[in-house]
Amino acid sequence: xxxxxxxxxxxxxxxxxxxxxxxxxxxxxxxxxxxxxxxxxxxxxxxxxxxxxxxxxxxxxxxxxxxxxxxxxxxxxxxxxxxxxxxxxxxxxxxxxxxxxxxxxxxxxxxxxxxxxxxxxxxxxxxxxxxxxxxxxxxxxxxxxxxxxxxxxxxxxxxxxxxxxxxxxxxxxxxxxxxxxxxxxxxxxxxxxxxxxxxxxxxxxxxxxxxxxxxxxxxxxxxxxxxxxxxxxxxxxxxxxxxxxxxxxxxxxxxxxxxxxxxxxxxxxxxxxxxxxxxxxxxxxxxxxxxxxxxxxxxxxxxxxxxxxxxxxxxxxxxxxxxxxxxxxxxxxxxxxxxxxxxxxxxxxxxxxxxxxxxxxxxxxxxxxxxxxxxxxxxxxxxxxxxxxxxxxxxxxxxxxxxxxxxxxxxxxxxxxxxxxxxxxxxxxxxxxxxxxxxxxxxxxxxxxxxxxxxxxxxxxxxxxxxxxxxxxxxxxxxxxxxxxxxxxxx
Ligand code: NAD
Numbered sequence: 001x002x003x004x005x006x007x008x009x010x011x012x013x014x015x016x017x018x019x020x021x022x023x024x025x026x027x028x029x030x031x032x033x034x035x036x037x038x039x040x041x042x043x044x045x046x047x048x049x050x051x052x053x054x055x056x057x058x059x060x061x062x063x064x065x066x067x068x069x070x071x072x073x074x075x076x077x078x079x080x081x082x083x084x085x086x087x088x089x090x091x092x093x094x095x096x097x098x099x100x101x102x103x104x105x106x107x108x109x110x111x112x113x114x115x116x117x118x119x120x121x122x123x124x125x126x127x128x129x130x131x132x133x134x135x136x137x138x139x140x141x142x143x144x145x146x147x148x149x150x151x152x153x154x155x156x157x158x159x160x161x162x163x164x165x166x167x168x169x170x171x172x173x174x175x176x177x178x179x180x181x182x183x184x185x186x187x188x189x190x191x192x193x194x195x196x197x198x199x200x201x202x203x204x205x206x207x208x209x210x211x212x213x214x215x216x217x218x219x220x221x222x223x224x225x226x227x228x229x230x231x232x233x234x235x236x237x238x239x240x241x242x243x244x245x246x247x248x249x250x251x252x253x254x255x256x257x258x259x260x261x262x263x264x265x266x267x268x269x270x271x272x273x274x275x276x277x278x279x280x281x282x283x284x285x286x287x288x289x290x291x292x293x294x295x296x297x298x299x300x301x302x303x304x305x306x307x308x309x310x311x312x313x314x315x316x317x318x319x320x321x322x323x324x325x326x327x328x329x330x331x332x333x334x335x336x337x338x339x340x341x342x343x344x345x346x347x348x349x350x351x352x353x354x355x356x357x358x359x360x361x362x363x364x365x366x367x368x369x370x371x372x373x374x375x376x377x378x379x380x381x382x383x384x385x386x387x388x389x390x391x392x393x394x395x396x397x398x399x400x401x402x403x404x405x406x407x408x409x410x411x412x413x414x415x416x417x418x419x420x421x422x423x424x425x426x427x428x429x430x431x432x433x434x435x436x437x438x439x440x441x442x443x444x445x446x447x448x449x450x451x452x453x454x455x456x457x458x459x460x461x462x463x464x465x466x467x468x469x470x471x472x473x474x475x476x477x478x479x480x481x482x483x484x485x486x487x488x489x490x491x
Contacts, residue, residue, distance in 0.1 A: 005096055009040040009185070011047060011209065012192035014054035015202025021046035026182055026209065031099040031328040032319035032364040038097070040185055043208035045218040048177070051206040052224050055148040055175040058203030064173040065145065069124035076120030076170055078198035079191075083113035083163075086190055093186040094159060099328040099364075100283065101320040108187065111447065112163035116194075118447050119167040119468070126172065126468055131476075138479040143472035145174040146250065147226030150219045152212075152240070153188065154232040155181035155330050156286040156387075161254075162188045164447075164462050165229045166205060172471040174227065179216050180209040183330050212236060220244065227471070230254065231288075233385075234410075234456050252460030252470050255453055256385040257413030260293035260406040261442060262428060264399070267418035269304065271440060275418070276391065277311045279442030281369055284329050285389040289414040289451075291442045292386060293375075295402050298395040305373045305393055309354045312369040317359065328364040329388055335365040338388035342370060345381035350374050350392070377405050385411070399424075403431045412454030416442055435461070 008025070010017040020041040028038045043051075058064070064072060083090070090112075091105030100108070128141035149169045153161045158181050169176045180188040192207040208215065216236075220228055221243040230240050231254040244251050261279065263272050279291025296304050318324035329335050339358040346352060355370030367388045375382050375392040382392050396402040406415055416438035417428045429437040435452045438444045445451070450464035460470045 005038060005092060005186075007038050009038060009189055011041050011043050011051075012189065012196070012205075012207045013047065013051045014206065015196065020044065020210075021050070026211075028097050028184070028186065030096050030364070031330050032321070034332065034364055038186065040209050043179070043210035043215045045214065047208055047210070048215060048218040048222060051177040051208055052148060052219075052222050054203035054206055055177050056224050058201055059145075059147050059175040061201075063201045064170070064175065064204055067173075069126070072170065072173065073120040073123035075198060075200060076116045076123065076167060079194045079200065080113040080116035080120065082194035082197045083109060083116065083190060086193065087113070090159065090187050090190045093190070094184075095321050097186045098155065098158070098184040099320050099330065101323050101327065103323070104283065104320065105187075108157065108159045109190070112159045112191070114447050115160070115163040115167040119171040122465060122468060123171040126472065128474075133478070136480060136482045136484075138481050140477055142475045142477065143172070144475045145172050145472060147174060148224060149174045149176050149227040149229060149471070150222065150225040151176055151178040151229040152216050152219065152232060153178065153181055155183040156283065156288070158184050159187035159190070161231050162191055164467070165231075166191055168462070168467050168471045170200070170204065172468060174471055175204045177206045177208070177219060177225070179219050180207060182209055182211050185209040217243070221246070223247070225249065228252070231462075237458060250470075250473070252462065253453075253458035254288070254460070254462055255413075255456060255458040256387075256411060257288050257290070257453065257457050258293065258383065258385055258409040258411040259289060259291055259414040259416070259434065260295050261291045261416035261418065261438070262396075262402045262406055263294065263296045263300065263304065264417060264419035264421070264424050264428075265297050265300065266420050266424070268420060268440070269300070269307065272418035273304065273307045273311055275440065275442045276308065279416070280391045281312075281315060281326060281389050282443075284327050284367065286329060286387050289436075289443065290387075291414075291416060292391060293382060293406075294391060294393045295396055295405050296393060298397055301373065301393065301395050305353050305371065308371050308391070308393070312354045312371060315369055317362075317366055317368070319364065326366070326369050326389055328366050330365070332365050334387065335367060338367050338386055338390065341381060341384070341386050342390060345372055345375070345379060345392075348379045348381070349376070350379060350381055355390070377408050383409050399428070403428065407431075407433045410456040413457035414438065
């Protein structure tokens with residue numbers, strides 16, 4: 001791939017770069033300008049059939065499974081090496097089709113490479129166990145791959161999210177058909193390129209892009225897939241779960257969030273402000289784990305809100321490629337949705353201390369960094385995911401109330417708290433209902449730490465060693481090793 005962004009991107013099926021069967025293309029725009037930057041081949045049901053067949057053929061050949069796991073790991077290190085070599089190209093693609101800064105894009109590329117080294121290093125460490133049944137038997141378990149893993153990723157961090165799921169699948173000898181998000185698909189194609197260059201067997205990893213309602217729906221309802229990994233919105237997750245129920249398919253569901261941070265009275269307020277700003281303004285708030293609510297003692301509200309507003313006022317707004325702090329949201333449709341939610345919040349009685357909607361005078365899809373005060377727990381803005389740079393500040397009088405407000409949404413992806421007191425930290429962490437708890441730093445964690453939701457934020461875990469367990473099923477082998485067996489009546 002050259003440093004110039006390619007104008008046309010093909011799907012990767014069975015080890016080949018191919019056009020869509022029906023020849024259609026999807027136009028990809030730069031969210032900072034609203035202008036087309038590239039086209040991709042549009043995959044529909046026929047392309048999904050080809051991709052699933054390629055993945056099935058590869059899985060049935062046992063080429064990945066028969067490989068010594070340490071060699072599978074080494075192959076994944078090669079994928080990581082190629083991803084790292086292409087990091088600048090990836091950064092440009094991520095910057096232009098997703099709106100990130102070049103630094104943000106490069107971090108994505110390096111994180112994606114790290115997923116392949118992390119899980120490549122674990123490929124030979126996933127062990128079964130031997131179960132003692134007395135001297136007549138040898139009994140052991142095998143962590144077995146499911147088969148063809150169908151994976152669907154969202155547009156906000158397409159590369160990292162694709163990498164974490166593909167890497168787990170390869171480490172455990174599953175094969176993959178991954179559907180990229182139609183709004184920002186380009187960076188995921190570098191996974192295909194890296195697999196190709198590394199010599200990953202044809203059909204082990206297939207990457208296509210298309211619209212959710214046809215390409216995505218065809219993939220998750222395909223009769224020859226064995227496993228679904230979905231990262232995206234609650235609504236789409238629910239529809240995929242219906243399709244999965246038909247065939248009783250195992251799923252990993254990584255859905256949305258409405259995560260809250262609680263400031264305790266003893267907190268380092270500046271630390272809480274800086275962490276909150278990073279928690280809600282990173283990638284213009286288009287982060288599933290964004291800190292979209294801040295719950296503060298009523299007596300500290302004015303001080304905290306004022307400092308947050310000052311922080312927001314210091315942020316620059318513009319295209320990621322120019323290194324701005326607040327970059328565009330992904331599409332005009334998303335900008336309109338966020339703008340409407342801000343207007344509704346104001347109608348409901350929230351006070352826009354700063355920001356409060358779309359920036360009409362800019363060409364791309366930009367939202368002002370927004371801080372709402374006077375928010376009450378039942379308001380829509382306090383209950384529903386905005387997926388934009390919009391923070392709701394709520395107040396509490398006693399700590400139990402703060403916990404109740406934090407837990408009082410349908411979601412349970414992340415939660416956080418700010419305190420200098422270890423007992424308070426442990427007390428609150430124990431009561432907050434979420435898959436991950438951040439103390440004194442939003443986003444504390446990494447590739448090594450398990451990530452996932454509770455309640456309607458989903459189930460299953462990605463990242464960390466725990467993720468691998470979602471990509472295998474336990475097979476138990478019981479062997480009678482002495483004469484005299486022949487079955488146990490009634491057993
Ligand atoms: P989305 O649900 O609209 O789309 C996600 C993917 O699903 C896209 O590739 C889309 O094409 C596909 N899709 C849409 N309809 C489909 C259907 N009927 N069948 C199959 N596939 C279909 O979500 P989005 O707007 O792309 O992403 C934002 C959402 O993702 C937010 O809710 C965010 O919180 C969530 N998210 C969660 C995590 C996590 O790890 N928990 C990470 C990132 C984003």
